[in-house]
Amino acid sequence: xxxxxxxxxxxxxxxxxxxxxxxAKAVADLAPDFHRIIMSFxxxxxxxxxxxxxxxREIATIAALTxxxxxxxxxxAHIVGGLNVGLTRDEIVEVIMxxxxxxxxxxxxxxxxxxxxxxxxxxxxxxxxxxx
Amino acid sequence: xxxxxxxxxxxxxxxxxxxxxxxAKAVADLAPDFHRIIMSFxxxxxxxxxxxxxxxREIATIAALTxxxxxxxxxxAHIVGGLNVGLTRDEIVEVIMxxxxxxxxxxxxxxxxxxxxxxxxxxxxxxxxxxx
Amino acid sequence: xxxxxxxxxxxxxxxxxxxxxxxAKAVADLAPDFHRIIMSFxxxxxxxxxxxxxxxREIATIAALTxxxxxxxxxxAHIVGGLNVGLTRDEIVEVIMxxxxxxxxxxxxxxxxxxxxxxxxxxxxxxxxxxx
Amino acid sequence: xxxxxxxxxxxxxxxxxxxxxxxAKAVADLAPDFHRIIMSFxxxxxxxxxxxxxxxREIATIAALTxxxxxxxxxxAHIVGGLNVGLTRDEIVEVIMxxxxxxxxxxxxxxxxxxxxxxxxxxxxxxxxxxx
Amino acid sequence: xxxxxxxxxxxxxxxxxxxxxxxAKAVADLAPDFHRIIMSFxxxxxxxxxxxxxxxREIATIAALTxxxxxxxxxxAHIVGGLNVGLTRDEIVEVIMxxxxxxxxxxxxxxxxxxxxxxxxxxxxxxxxxxx
Amino acid sequence: xxxxxxxxxxxxxxxxxxxxxxxAKAVADLAPDFHRIIMSFxxxxxxxxxxxxxxxREIATIAALTxxxxxxxxxxAHIVGGLNVGLTRDEIVEVIMxxxxxxxxxxxxxxxxxxxxxxxxxxxxxxxxxxx
Numbered sequence: 001x002x003x004x005x006x007x008x009x010x011x012x013x014x015x016x017x018x019x020x021x022x023x024a025k026a027v028a029d030l031a032p033d034f035h036r037i038i039m040s041f042x043x044x045x046x047x048x049x050x051x052x053x054x055x056x057r058e059i060a061t062i063a064a065l066t067x068x069x070x071x072x073x074x075x076x077a078h079i080v081g082g083l084n085v086g087l088t089r090d091e092i093v094e095v096i097m098x099x100x101x102x103x104x105x106x107x108x109x110x111x112x113x114x115x116x117x118x119x120x121x122x123x124x125x126x127x128x129x130x131x132x
Numbered sequence: 133x134x135x136x137x138x139x140x141x142x143x144x145x146x147x148x149x150x151x152x153x154x155x156a157k158a159v160a161d162l163a164p165d166f167h168r169i170i171m172s173f174x175x176x177x178x179x180x181x182x183x184x185x186x187x188x189r190e191i192a193t194i195a196a197l198t199x200x201x202x203x204x205x206x207x208x209a210h211i212v213g214g215l216n217v218g219l220t221r222d223e224i225v226e227v228i229m230x231x232x233x234x235x236x237x238x239x240x241x242x243x244x245x246x247x248x249x250x251x252x253x254x255x256x257x258x259x260x261x262x263x264x
Numbered sequence: 265x266x267x268x269x270x271x272x273x274x275x276x277x278x279x280x281x282x283x284x285x286x287x288a289k290a291v292a293d294l295a296p297d298f299h300r301i302i303m304s305f306x307x308x309x310x311x312x313x314x315x316x317x318x319x320x321r322e323i324a325t326i327a328a329l330t331x332x333x334x335x336x337x338x339x340x341a342h343i344v345g346g347l348n349v350g351l352t353r354d355e356i357v358e359v360i361m362x363x364x365x366x367x368x369x370x371x372x373x374x375x376x377x378x379x380x381x382x383x384x385x386x387x388x389x390x391x392x393x394x395x396x
Numbered sequence: 397x398x399x400x401x402x403x404x405x406x407x408x409x410x411x412x413x414x415x416x417x418x419x420a421k422a423v424a425d426l427a428p429d430f431h432r433i434i435m436s437f438x439x440x441x442x443x444x445x446x447x448x449x450x451x452x453r454e455i456a457t458i459a460a461l462t463x464x465x466x467x468x469x470x471x472x473a474h475i476v477g478g479l480n481v482g483l484t485r486d487e488i489v490e491v492i493m494x495x496x497x498x499x500x501x502x503x504x505x506x507x508x509x510x511x512x513x514x515x516x517x518x519x520x521x522x523x524x525x526x527x528x
Numbered sequence: 529x530x531x532x533x534x535x536x537x538x539x540x541x542x543x544x545x546x547x548x549x550x551x552a553k554a555v556a557d558l559a560p561d562f563h564r565i566i567m568s569f570x571x572x573x574x575x576x577x578x579x580x581x582x583x584x585r586e587i588a589t590i591a592a593l594t595x596x597x598x599x600x601x602x603x604x605a606h607i608v609g610g611l612n613v614g615l616t617r618d619e620i621v622e623v624i625m626x627x628x629x630x631x632x633x634x635x636x637x638x639x640x641x642x643x644x645x646x647x648x649x650x651x652x653x654x655x656x657x658x659x660x
Numbered sequence: 661x662x663x664x665x666x667x668x669x670x671x672x673x674x675x676x677x678x679x680x681x682x683x684a685k686a687v688a689d690l691a692p693d694f695h696r697i698i699m700s701f702x703x704x705x706x707x708x709x710x711x712x713x714x715x716x717r718e719i720a721t722i723a724a725l726t727x728x729x730x731x732x733x734x735x736x737a738h739i740v741g742g743l744n745v746g747l748t749r750d751e752i753v754e755v756i757m758x759x760x761x762x763x764x765x766x767x768x769x770x771x772x773x774x775x776x777x778x779x780x781x782x783x784x785x786x787x788x789x790x791x792x
Contacts, residue, residue: 002662027640030647031621034640038633041701042233052226059188060195060227064234067196067500069334070597071634074234093295094184095192101174102196102206103500104463105302106335112291112298119294159508162515163489166508170501173305199632201730202465203502225691236595236631237698238731244687244694251690306497316490320455324491327456328463328498331764333598338498357559358448359456365438366460366470367764368727369566370599376555376562383558398530423772426779427753430772434765437569466729467766570761580754587716588723588755592762595724602762622712623720629702630724630734 005036008044014054015047015084019077058082059095066096066111067103075111079118089119137168140176146186147179147216151209190214191227198228198243199235207243211250221251269300272308278318279311279348283341322346323359330360330375331367339375343382353383401432404440410450411443411480415473454478455491462492462507463499471507475514485515533564536572542582543575544612547605586610587623594624594639595631603639607646617647665696668704674714675707675744679737718742719755726756726771727763735771739778749779 012020024035047057058081065075082092096115100108144152156167179189190213197207214224228247232240276284288299311321322345329339346356360379364372408416420431443453454477461471478488492511496504529537540548552563575585586609593603610620624643628636672680684695707717718741725735742752756775760768 023637027637030617030640030644031625034625034636037625037701037705038628038637041697041705042633045697045701046230046233049226049229051222052230056188056191056223056227057230059191060230061234063192063195064199064231065634068199068235068597068634069332071234071632071638074634074637089294090183091188094181095188097181097295097298097301098178098184098189098192099196099500100302101178101501102193102203103200104335104496104498104503105306106329106332106338106498107500108298109287109291109302109338110335112294116294155505159505162485162508162512163493166493166504169305169309169493170496170504173301173309174501177301177305197502200465200502201728203500203506206502206505221690229691229694229697232632232698234632234634236627236635236731237629237702238725238728238734239632240694240698241683241687241734242731244690248690310494310497313490313493315486316494320452320487320491321494323452323455324459324494325498327459328495331460332463332499333596335498353558354447355452358445359452361445361559361562361565362442362448362453362456363460363764364566365442365765366457366467367464368599368760368762368767369570370593370596370602370762371764372562372566373551373555373602374599376558380554380558419769423769426749426772426776427757430757430768433569433573433757434760434768437565437573438765441565441569461766464729464766467764467770470766470769574758574761577754577757579750580758584716584719584751584755585758587719588758589762591720591723592727592759595728596763599762618711619716622709623716625709626706626712626717626720627724629706630721630731631728 002040004044005040006044007048008039008042011043011048011054012039015043015058016077016081019080022077054085055082055087058085058087059091062092062095062111063099066099066114067107069103069107069110072110072114075114076118076121079115080122083118083122089115134172136176137172138176139180140171140174143175143180143186144171147175147190148209148213151212154209186217187214187219190217190219191223194224194227194243195231198231198246199239201235201239201242204242204246207246208250208253211247212254215250215254221247266304268308269304270308271312272303272306275307275312275318276303279307279322280341280345283344286341318349319346319351322349322351323355326356326359326375327363330363330378331371333367333371333374336374336378339378340382340385343379344386347382347386353379398436400440401436402440403444404435404438407439407444407450408435411439411454412473412477415476418473450481451478451483454481454483455487458488458491458507459495462495462510463503465499465503465506468506468510471510472514472517475511476518479514479518485511530568532572533568534572535576536567536570539571539576539582540567542613543571543586544605544609547608550605582613583610583615586613586615587619590620590623590639591627594627594642595635597631597635597638600638600642603642604646604649607643608650611646611650617643662700664704665700666704667708668699668702671703671708671714672699675703675718676737676741679740682737714745715742715747718745718747719751722752722755722771723759726759726774727767729763729767729770732770732774735774736778736781739775740782743778743782749775 027034061078062082065071079092096111097108159166190210193210194214197203211224228243229240291298322342325342326346329335343356360375361372423430454474457474458478461467475488492507493504555562586606589606590610593599607620624639625636687694721738722742725731739752756771757768
């Protein structure tokens with residue numbers, strides 16, 4: 001495993017490891033290289049860069065995916081990711097509501113419905129069984 | 133002036149007052165109520181809410197406008213806004229680069245070109261003449 | 265209740281009161297202020313303005329949401345809204361078909377499928393039980 | 397000339413004949429069939445249908461192009477088209493402002509800037525020299 | 529039946545006749561002319577043009593619909609269409625993965641999920657019962 | 661230089677080396693790592709994969725960028741790239757016209773205007789001075 005993929009997987013482990021593993025399984029037969037490629041790029045090249053903390057990065061991603069309005073599964077995964085890196089539910093709701101201003105009220109409403117689903121499914125990191 | 137507009141104008145004054153005044157002038161003849169309506173909503177109702185600080189809000193807005201890719205003048209105004217509320221140029225560049233992951237490389241490249249323009253035009257708040 | 269919210273609720277009552285109440289319930293726990301905020305802006309500030317009748321406003325909204333293609337629940341609510349303010353099913357279908365020209369055939373086809381759902385669910389206003 | 401193209405050109409003549417001729421010239425060398433194809437479809441098949449009047453159709457198109465935010469030349473042409481079929485400047489401004497609700501404030505602001513350009517360039521139909 | 533519709537139906541028969549028939553049924557009551565109009569335009573005017581082979585055309589359509597991210601039913605139909613005109617599953621997967629670069633990783637991941645569905649449903653043309 | 665960046669730069673050299681160098685210069689001061697990151701991902705990880713030839717890949721990219729309608733500089737660069745890998749002007753025009761069906765007529769018209777610019781600027785690869 002090269003340095004970049006290693007850094008990518010270490011970073012995604014802090015954000016949403018289950019989400020990453022779900023993607024790995026979902027594309028394993030169709031596109032067996034794709035999980036490695038996107039984790040190396042998204043987390044190895046970009047999200048692990050030191051210039052911005054992971055909380056700020058998840059705010060940016062939640063905002064963008066809410067505004068684009070065509071990526072509900074990824075928005076859900078990043079709302080979970082936001083909780084995992086320390087954003088509160090209220091902070092995430094604020095980010096999504098704010099998108100009403102920039103991308104329209106429907107985008108914000110649909111984002112809130114995704115947040116409800118993500119909040120319901122989220123197991124706080126502290127309660128997860130230890131890997132060992 | 134109602135409470136909400138007052139709160140809106142006080143908030144936008146912290147983010148990008150010149151941008152707000154530019155909008156006011158640009159729409160004054162065509163749509164004379166529109167500046168008041170959007171400042172009341174965007175800054176009076178939403179961006180002034182206490183649940184999220186203005187730095188985080190500008191990260192969210194810069195991310196969304198970069199990802200949407202069809203709102204260059206507003207992205208420029210919010211990059212200036214981000215600088216005004218304390219984001220560094222490097223943090224803003226990180227947010228924009230990150231959008232390559234979620235909205236594609238063209239969106240990030242075009243966002244960087246807008247950032248260059250905003251950075252060149254920006255007069256640090258500290259150097260602005262006092263209002264008085 | 266301020267003037268603006270009152271005007272907003274009076275206006276939404278003409279368009280799609282059930283839709284507004286459904287939103288109120290859906291966001292009540294997550295974002296308890298959001299229904300008030302968006303009704304005040306969307307219907308209190310904008311859709312109640314005298315310069316354009318509600319039929320024309322619903323044509324505009326149905327067109328935009330069909331073209332954007334990422335807001336099916338809101339499109340459905342506004343197709344019901346269009347019927348409530350007096351648009352015929354045929355007029356709504358014409359607006360949606362027209363979007364094939366400006367936003368592509370997939371947007372129009374997906375809009376028609378939303379229209380079918382909205383038409384099936386719609387109870388003509390005249391047949392609704394009286395309040396009070 | 398087939399029936400459908402004839403009907404298309406007759407319809408576009410009511411909406412924005414100069415705009416249609418500008419397109420014809422712009423694509424004549426690159427894509428010599430394209431003007432005929434799109435006029436036949438957009439105006440021969442769709443916009444000439446009797447189920448919706450041209451004023452309502454231009455409201456729908458102005459709304460959609462404002463909301464999409466990536467088609468300024470076509471939005472400008474249809475704002476001129478809206479004036480030609482009898483919409484007032486104020487009605488057009490209302491449609492564009494309304495898009496702030498559904499597609500975000502930046503889309504509405506950018507639409508208003510296009511409207512200013514279209515209004516400045518528009519020669520009222522009544523003042524045009526007669527064709528003869 | 530005019531020449532153009534005939535050419536359209538002959539062309540769509542090579543790409544995805546079942547998909548076309550499904551659309552015809554889905555819109556028959558709501559918009560009885562729409563299937564004829566869109567087949568005449570999409571396949572009679574455009575996709576039957578000799579300047580580009582159907583394999584290249586399906587690559588273009590699969591790429592665009594993946595990138596737009598708001599037209600899953602049509603993407604599914606065109607992935608089937610791509611298989612019908614001779615693209616391999618691997619080629620289609622490459623096109624979809626490539627969209628991660630230009631429209632972001634979520635668009636590519638969602639496109640792959642649509643491809644899985646289309647691949648599962650696809651009956652190779654060679655195995656279809658003969659008509660007639 | 662790692663293997664992946666090397667493969668990326670070799671691949672982009674076949675598509676549009678001048679475009680790549682223009683990006684490198686444009687972002688050098690703002691985001692000094694970004695050119696390396698995106699070339700490694702876009703061309704090292706994705707576009708150099710053996711499963712799809714570069715002509716098909718440029719068809720896919722031209723289609724997607726035309727349909728998205730918010731990335732004119734990148735569309736221009738990829739139209740040049742398409743010519744460089746052997747697409748004819750007529751084939752590129754067909755791809756762009758086809759987007760009228762899937763993303764609407766404005767997207768196709770705006771894409772044709774970008775094509776005109778790209779065609780005018782393009783120096784056929786055969787006529788370029790040799791490096792060396």
